[in-house]
Amino acid sequence: GAVVSQHPSWVICKSGTSVKIECRSLDFQATTMFWYRQFPKQSLMLMATSNEGSKATYEQGVEKDKFLINHASLTLSTLTVTSAHPEDSSFYICSARGLQIGGAGGNTIYFGEGSWLTVV
Amino acid sequence: SQQGEEDPQALSIQEGENATMNCSYKTSINNLQWYRQNSGRGLVHLILIRSNEREKHSGRLRVTLDTSKKSSSLLITASRAADTASYFCATDPAGGTSYGKLTFGQGTILTVHP
Numbered sequence: 001g002a003v004v005s006q007h008p009s010w011v012i013c014k015s016g017t018s019v020k021i022e023c024r025s026l027d028f029q030a031t032t033m034f035w036y037r038q039f040p041k042q043s044l045m046l047m048a049t050s051n052e053g054s055k056a057t058y059e060q061g062v063e064k065d066k067f068l069i070n071h072a073s074l075t076l077s078t079l080t081v082t083s084a085h086p087e088d089s090s091f092y093i094c095s096a097r098g099l100q101i102g103g104a105g106g107n108t109i110y111f112g113e114g115s116w117l118t119v120v
Numbered sequence: 121s122q123q124g125e126e127d128p129q130a131l132s133i134q135e136g137e138n139a140t141m142n143c144s145y146k147t148s149i150n151n152l153q154w155y156r157q158n159s160g161r162g163l164v165h166l167i168l169i170r171s172n173e174r175e176k177h178s179g180r181l182r183v184t185l186d187t188s189k190k191s192s193s194l195l196i197t198a199s200r201a202a203d204t205a206s207y208f209c210a211t212d213p214a215g216g217t218s219y220g221k222l223t224f225g226q227g228t229i230l231t232v233h234p
């Protein structure tokens with residue numbers, strides 16, 4: 001089946017630095033990717049919608065200058081947390097929407113494995 | 121985005137018992153999906169039910185959908201200790217351009233005791 005890979009799975013960074021998380025669709029073209037954030041013991045909250053070749057659409061309350069999203073190709077979207085602070089520590093997970101190569105067709109959603117970010 | 125409601129927030133049962141989780145939502149949907157999440161891990165897609173469906177089965181899972189009440193339920197029969205996890209419902213909004221832009225419920229933490 002289709003696979004969405006996130007990297008890194010775990011990252012620890014110092015306060016004030018930036019960290020990049022990649023979301024890659026491995027066997028299909030993802031026209032749209034979604035980025036979610038999940039704080040411990042809470043649900044997933046949509047942060048932004050990333051469309052290939054255009055600017056991301058951010059949900060209300062999400063700072064676009066802090067969470068930079070780039071979707072430069074049909075298989076890769078990146079989320080960069082800039083000037084990270086301890087309160088940015090969270091589980092970040094992406095999902096991808098697209099047509100699976102050789103599949104039955106139709107839009108399907110696939111989630112990555114998630115990335116744990118700890119800012120110290 | 122608004123979050124749906126799930127109840128109970130936590131459920132503790134013995135192996136072999138059935139577990140029922142409920143989800144309510146607020147907007148028109150294209151489909152509703154249930155996911156499982158083990159502690160600290162990613163999401164596992166369990167089942168998708170479309171807005172024109174009322175019930176769906178997959179192995180030990182049974183999902184119902186009542187669009188008039190904007191609610192869904194997930195039943196896990198003959199539970200196992202390995203079913204211990206958090207369970208989330210997620211709604212996919214009606215309207216083609218938003219397909220896949222999921223709104224998640226608060227989740228139910230299920231603990232199955234051996």
